[in-house]
Amino acid sequence: EVQLVESGGGVVQPGGSLRLSCAASGFTFITYTMNWVRQAPGKGLEWVSCISSSSTIYYADSVKGRFTISRDNAKNSLYLQMNSLRDEDTAVYYCARGGITSGSPGGYWGQGTLVTVSS
Amino acid sequence: DVVMTQSPPSLPVTLGQAASISCRSSQSLVHSDGNTYLNWFHQRPGQSPRRLFYKVSARDSGVPDRFSGSGSGTEFTLKISRVEAEDVGVYYCMQGSHWPPYTFGQGTKLEIK
Numbered sequence: 124e125v126q127l128v129e130s131g132g133g134v135v136q137p138g139g140s141l142r143l144s145c146a147a148s149g150f151t152f153i154t155y156t157m158n159w160v161r162q163a164p165g166k167g168l169e170w171v172s173c174i175s176s177s178s179t180i181y182y183a184d185s186v187k188g189r190f191t192i193s194r195d196n197a198k199n200s201l202y203l204q205m206n207s208l209r210d211e212d213t214a215v216y217y218c219a220r221g222g223i224t225s226g227s228p229g230g231y232w233g234q235g236t237l238v239t240v241s242s
Numbered sequence: 243d244v245v246m247t248q249s250p251p252s253l254p255v256t257l258g259q260a261a262s263i264s265c266r267s268s269q270s271l272v273h274s275d276g277n278t279y280l281n282w283f284h285q286r287p288g289q290s291p292r293r294l295f296y297k298v299s300a301r302d303s304g305v306p307d308r309f310s311g312s313g314s315g316t317e318f319t320l321k322i323s324r325v326e327a328e329d330v331g332v333y334y335c336m337q338g339s340h341w342p343p344y345t346f347g348q349g350t351k352l353e354i355k
Contacts, residue, residue, distance in 0.1 A: 167349045168349075169346070181343075225296070227344045228336070232291055233290065
């Protein structure tokens with residue numbers, strides 16, 4: 124059974140940093156693109172970043188230069204290092220697996236971890 | 243970036259009645275490989291999104307056949323033939339043909355009248 128479990132969320136002041144983790148199990152992690160998608164309170168879904176099986180990386184413009192995605196295939200884990208956090212980064216952050224033919228967020232999502240940026 | 247526009251924003255439906263959600267893209271979603279990467283997701287209150295369809299009309303495992311996905315180019319539709327109580331929540335379309343970024347529609351909230 125595919126499982127994605129996020130952790131690392133919490134309350135942080137504007138300008139602060141946080142590192143999110145996503146522990147994956149039930150599939151061959153190394154072969155899949157992985158994504159981070161966020162959802163601000165009461166709002167819609169926003170794609171944040173993805174990292175391919177070969178570690179090619181892309182970011183949304185809203186986080187470029189502040190967030191860093193990475194993966195550790197030996198630990199079956201995905202990470203999101205978030206620096207220079209802003210109020211508008213407050214959201215539930217989901218990790219989502221890509222598919223075989225498309226790396227876009229697909230059929231498997233974690234339960235999410237809440238990041239609150241507030242002074 | 244490709245803009246995805248859904249309508250209506252809110253959809254009150256009587257149990258057992260049909261429902262339809264429209265999703266339009268700002269440019270054709272036909273990829274250079276010939277596929278159209280348009281997904282539909284359903285998010286129940288307090289839950290993670292669940293994918294219903296990929297590549298317009300390919301149904302994910304466990305999705306009831308009262309749901310159907312259709313469309314081409316820039317116009318796509320999600321239909322529910324007979325709405326049940328478990329169908330409440332927000333429905334999102336998402337394009338994966340022209341990325342980055344992957345872009346979502348703003349959502350359609352389905353509620354029972």
